[in-house]
Amino acid sequence: MTASVGAVTGWRLLTATQHYAPGRGFHTWLSGPVDHLETLYLVLDGGEGVTGLGELRTNIAYLHGHDAAAVTAAASAAVGRLPWQDGPAAALAAFDRDCPAAGIHLPVRMLVEMAVRDLQARRAGRSVAALFDGPAGAVSGETNQSLAWTEDRAALLVAAERFVARGFCRLKVRLGPAGVAEDRARLLALRDRFGEAVELAADINGAWAPADVDRGLAALAEAAPAYVEQPCPADDWVTLARLADGAPVPVMLDETVSHPAAIDRLSALGWRGGVHLKLVKLGGLDRLIAAGRRGRAAGMTVMVGQMNEGAVATAAALAAAAALAPDHAELYGADGLADDPGTGIVYGAGRVGVTGAAGLGVTLDPTRCRPVAAPEPKPAEVVHVG
Numbered sequence: 324m325t326a327s328v329g330a331v332t333g334w335r336l337l338t339a340t341q342h343y344a345p346g347r348g349f350h351t352w353l354s355g356p357v358d359h360l361e362t363l364y365l366v367l368d369g370g371e372g373v374t375g376l377g378e379l380r381t382n383i384a385y386l387h388g389h390d391a392a393a394v395t396a397a398a399s400a401a402v403g404r405l406p407w408q409d410g411p412a413a414a415l416a417a418f419d420r421d422c423p424a425a426g427i428h429l430p431v432r433m434l435v436e437m438a439v440r441d442l443q444a445r446r447a448g449r450s451v452a453a454l455f456d457g458p459a460g461a462v463s464g465e466t467n468q469s470l471a472w473t474e475d476r477a478a479l480l481v482a483a484e485r486f487v488a489r490g491f492c493r494l495k496v497r498l499g500p501a502g503v504a505e506d507r508a509r510l511l512a513l514r515d516r517f518g519e520a521v522e523l524a525a526d527i528n529g530a531w532a533p534a535d536v537d538r539g540l541a542a543l544a545e546a547a548p549a550y551v552e553q554p555c556p557a558d559d560w561v562t563l564a565r566l567a568d569g570a571p572v573p574v575m576l577d578e579t580v581s582h583p584a585a586i587d588r589l590s591a592l593g594w595r596g597g598v599h600l601k602l603v604k605l606g607g608l609d610r611l612i613a614a615g616r617r618g619r620a621a622g623m624t625v626m627v628g629q630m631n632e633g634a635v636a637t638a639a640a641l642a643a644a645a646a647l648a649p650d651h652a653e654l655y656g657a658d659g660l661a662d663d664p665g666t667g668i669v670y671g672a673g674r675v676g677v678t679g680a681a682g683l684g685v686t687l688d689p690t691r692c693r694p695v696a697a698p699e700p701k702p703a704e705v706v707h708v709g
């Protein structure tokens with residue numbers, strides 16, 4: 324990667340609340356119903372009109388256990404200490420030297436690294452993906468769409484019809500809360516409706532009890548899903564060891580892969596199934612791409628995904644996917660947002676793309692955000708009168 328030079332002349336942390344259009348909120352067994360996103364933005368000023376953007380969704384305590392206020396406070400403290408005057412690469416190196424590589428610092432590092440890569444790439448006139456040997460120019464790629472949990476099976480089919488009508492032919496359905504029999508019925512209903520024209524997958528989000536995992540996977544196998552995601556709790560390594568020896572359908576792990584070291588633990592287990600990689604879990608583009616390459620070398624199937632997030636974070640996940648060329652991509656996060664201050668993401672025909680060729684390829688309207696933190700102003704020059 325080309326080293327970046329030049330100071331970061333200013334930075335701001337901003338926040339915004341984003342809402343999905345009616346009927347587009349999401350609901351999984353793990354998250355419960357979610358109708359809005361709380362988002363933290365880092366805006367780096369590189370001078371000469373060049374900026375770097377990072378986006379971190381903060382209301383995801385169900386993922387990592389830290390609430391929005393704690394993540395915001397940790398980000399404000401960490402970003403305020405970094406030596407931005409030495410340039411973006413030095414600031415990121417200082418973060419890695421001074422902050423623990425775990426816990427609340429993983430999502431904060433992701434925010435910092437995203438903004439650093441965007442600034443570095445924009446200064447170089449390249450895409451962020453190109454920094455990691457991915458394609459240059461405005462990036463696009465395939466994505467699935469997700470069918471949220473709903474009590475109403477008929478509503479599930481209506482939501483699926485809408486996605487397919489827009490050209491999305493890879494659907495992942497959220498299952499688990501109602502048990503294996505209902506899960507089987509729902510997946511079979513989708514298969515009956517769409518036949519082989521649509522790739523189906525299921526995400527259990529760890530809802531099944533360990534005793535139900537084997538019969539649950541066998542039940543879903545009837546609908547020939549591309550994979551079943553997280554059929555057991557994240558840290559159920561007894562069940563994971565059994566699944567590593569074989570399963571009736573391909574198994575994808577998401578919540579289990581909550582840290583870069585999980586890839587190595589799975590590799591040691593002999594895992595040859597899927598691993599679902601997300602920037603916020605792994606701490607940044609560089610770490611996600613490295614984890615993906617390690618997993619692939621160990622024989623794993625690689626998926627790049629994201630949380631439900633806005634345009635800037637989605638563009639970063641797309642850049643990671645473009646560089647890694649994963650087996651599966653889940654980049655629907657910004658689709659359906661009604662008030663995203665980030666712009667430049669386009670969905671359609673089974674794909675997502677960005678409109679800009681440099682950096683992440685997206686922009687942010689700061690007037691639609693609220694201030695959180697900025698550098699302390701320099702003390703005024705003291706004038707001695709005497």
Ligand SMILES: [Mg+2]
Binds near residue numbers: 528553577599
């Ligand atoms: Mg998942």
